[in-house]
Amino acid sequence: MKPFLFGLLVIGLLAWAPLVLNDYGTGLLLGLTGYATLATAWAMFSGPTRYVSLATVAFFGIGAYTVAVLSETLPYPLVLVVAALIGLSVSLVVGLATLRLAGVYFVIFSFGLAELVRQTVTWYEVNVTGTLGRYIFLPLEARHIYWQLLALLVLTLLIGIYMRKSRIWLALVAVGDDEVAARHAGVDVTRTKLALFALSATIITLVGAIQAPRWTYVEPTIVFNPTISFLTLVMALLGGAGKLWGPIVGAIPLFLLFEWLSANFPNHYSIILGGIFILIVFAVPNGILARLETLGQRRKGEAQ
Amino acid sequence: MSEVLKVDGVSRRFGGLLAVNNVSFAIEPGQIVGLLGPNGSGKTTMLNMISGALKVSGGQIAFQDQLVTGLPAHKIAKRGVARTFQLVRSLPSLTLTENVLISAAYGRERLWGAAALDKVAENLALVGLEGRGDEPVADLTYIDLKRMELARAMVADPKLLLLDEWLAGLNPAELQIGVDLIRRLQQRGITILLVEHIMDAVRATCARCIVMSAGAVIADGPTDQALADPEVIRAYLGDDDA
Ligand SMILES: Nc1ncnc2c1ncn2[C@@H]1O[C@H](COP(=O)(O)OP(=O)(O)OP(=O)(O)O)[C@@H](O)[C@H]1O
Ligand SMILES: [Mg+2]
Numbered sequence: 001m002k003p004f005l006f007g008l009l010v011i012g013l014l015a016w017a018p019l020v021l022n023d024y025g026t027g028l029l030l031g032l033t034g035y036a037t038l039a040t041a042w043a044m045f046s047g048p049t050r051y052v053s054l055a056t057v058a059f060f061g062i063g064a065y066t067v068a069v070l071s072e073t074l075p076y077p078l079v080l081v082v083a084a085l086i087g088l089s090v091s092l093v094v095g096l097a098t099l100r101l102a103g104v105y106f107v108i109f110s111f112g113l114a115e116l117v118r119q120t121v122t123w124y125e126v127n128v129t130g131t132l133g134r135y136i137f138l139p140l141e142a143r144h145i146y147w148q149l150l151a152l153l154v155l156t157l158l159i160g161i162y163m164r165k166s167r168i169w170l171a172l173v174a175v176g177d178d179e180v181a182a183r184h185a186g187v188d189v190t191r192t193k194l195a196l197f198a199l200s201a202t203i204i205t206l207v208g209a210i211q212a213p214r215w216t217y218v219e220p221t222i223v224f225n226p227t228i229s230f231l232t233l234v235m236a237l238l239g240g241a242g243k244l245w246g247p248i249v250g251a252i253p254l255f256l257l258f259e260w261l262s263a264n265f266p267n268h269y270s271i272i273l274g275g276i277f278i279l280i281v282f283a284v285p286n287g288i289l290a291r292l293e294t295l296g297q298r299r300k301g302e303a304q
Numbered sequence: 305m306s307e308v309l310k311v312d313g314v315s316r317r318f319g320g321l322l323a324v325n326n327v328s329f330a331i332e333p334g335q336i337v338g339l340l341g342p343n344g345s346g347k348t349t350m351l352n353m354i355s356g357a358l359k360v361s362g363g364q365i366a367f368q369d370q371l372v373t374g375l376p377a378h379k380i381a382k383r384g385v386a387r388t389f390q391l392v393r394s395l396p397s398l399t400l401t402e403n404v405l406i407s408a409a410y411g412r413e414r415l416w417g418a419a420a421l422d423k424v425a426e427n428l429a430l431v432g433l434e435g436r437g438d439e440p441v442a443d444l445t446y447i448d449l450k451r452m453e454l455a456r457a458m459v460a461d462p463k464l465l466l467l468d469e470w471l472a473g474l475n476p477a478e479l480q481i482g483v484d485l486i487r488r489l490q491q492r493g494i495t496i497l498l499v500e501h502i503m504d505a506v507r508a509t510c511a512r513c514i515v516m517s518a519g520a521v522i523a524d525g526p527t528d529q530a531l532a533d534p535e536v537i538r539a540y541l542g543d544d545d546a
Contacts, residue, residue: 186410
């Protein structure tokens with residue numbers, strides 16, 4: 001009961017925050033919540049299975065673009081549903097085609113997918129609709145967007161908690177360790193991977209859709225920016241992709257750092273960020289949380 | 305029910321190599337059958353086809369009177385075929401209990417929660433790993449990993465158990481424990497197809513042996529008879545590294 005009440009309290013505080021924060025603070029919180037959700041959703045599939053996906057921005061962008069295209073024709077909640085359905089369908093098709101690929105081939109494919117989607121959307125806008133950018137006029141303030149993201153993050157965490165108690169988590173970790181052993185234990189490896197990839201991709205699509213009105217003006221290079229994929233991945237790895245709270249623990253410092261760098265070094269921040277990525281992979285390969293755990297155990301060991 | 309397993313004219317080709325060539329045999333319930341043969345004779349390939357890890361290039365395989373040819377491995381596992389691997393396959397991120405639990409959770413009975421954990425504990429005890437369920441599997445010794453694999457196979461209450469050199473690499477004392485364990489499994493009514501190079505262990509466990517050489521069956525009968533077959537002796541003597 002205690003963690004439940006504590007959780008409610010934290011959610012309450014976070015929901016209340018934009019009422020007292022200024023615009024900058026609310027915007028910061030919004031961006032952070034967006035990345036925390038992206039990283040948590042990414043780790044839901046990639047953490048246990050170790051299928052490193054760089055397709056995050058493909059789905060994020062699909063979500064954002066769906067809102068840009070449909071926001072004037074459909075009521076907003078329906079637009080979100082349509083975006084989620086498109087993300088789900090694309091992820092099922094892509095997953096069926098690629099989840100047989102192992103290791104580095106999957107990484108490359110997922111990166112290629114994001115580029116493919118971006119180029120396709122650009123081509124379509126230029127040649128068919130004759131527009132390159134779109135305006136989103138939705139009566140949503142930053143805090144409205146933030147509340148939606150917060151709700152999605154809480155939902156994502158609840159799914160994560162539930163998954164870790166159910167047999168699917170065992171199957172996913174087994175897939176990451178040894179697919180052959182998993183199969184002969186009775187796990188339908190293909191279906192398990194596909195289901196989780198699709199779930200993760202749908203949440204990522206929703207993040208893009210919810211965040212879209214923030215931009216007002218949207219074009220493919222903005223919403224399909226590959227930095228989003230890399231940042232998500234590194235946040236999850238920094239905190240620990242195998243742990244429920246890992247991606248959030250990684251998202252907080254990296255997001256703040258990213259904000260600071262892009263404000264102060266607008267021309268060089270991607271180089272600096274690249275260096276930081278490399279450092280993280282070398283210094284904390286299993287994430288901060290796992291590192292803290294080993295430190296904690298060592299301390300306990302010394303005390304005995 | 306007549307046969308647990310019926311293999312009918314099964315072949316497997318790898319490029320130009322015919323690794324298994326038109327093999328047929330049937331196994332009655334409750335038997336322990338040895339599958340022998342020199343290195344590279346196609347034993348593991350045969351087990352891989354029965355368990356669905358590999359597709360057959362020709363022929364049919366029936367399990368409990370139903371064709372399973374072409375079914376994916378997880379479906380064959382769910383029907384009650386369990387196996388161990390010649391090179392141990394563990395799930396190193398998980399604990400010993402979890403390594404076994406997965407097979408209870410996704411096996412025939414789809415157990416979860418307390419019932420599944422009880423079953424896991426029971427099978428860990430069966431293989432001599434009692435009370436060690438919380439150990440990370442990455443820390444286990446080779447023999448304990450082999451025990452884990454057997455517990456993982458047994459926890460799903462299989463009808464047919466495929467053992468691929470499960471006794472290999474054990475010292476004489478461990479070997480005796482392993483042989484006793486296999487005999488105890490038979491008393492539970494499990495049918496076992498066992499690939500093995502250690503002849504004393506084969507004699508101690510198998511009433512019947514199937515001997516393969518270069519992909520084909522060259523002898524099939526009571527163990528003493530099969531091992532005394534001139535063609536079998538020739539196949540083994542011709543195999544210098546045996
Ligand atoms: N996946 C594969 N691809 C190509 N060739 C293979 C493959 N698996 C097995 N072979 C070949 O098929 C033949 C039979 O191999 P198999 O592993 O079934 O032999 P085995 O009887 O189990 O031998 P051992 O006693 O050494 O385990 C060998 O020549 C082997 O090289
Ligand atoms: Mg073999």
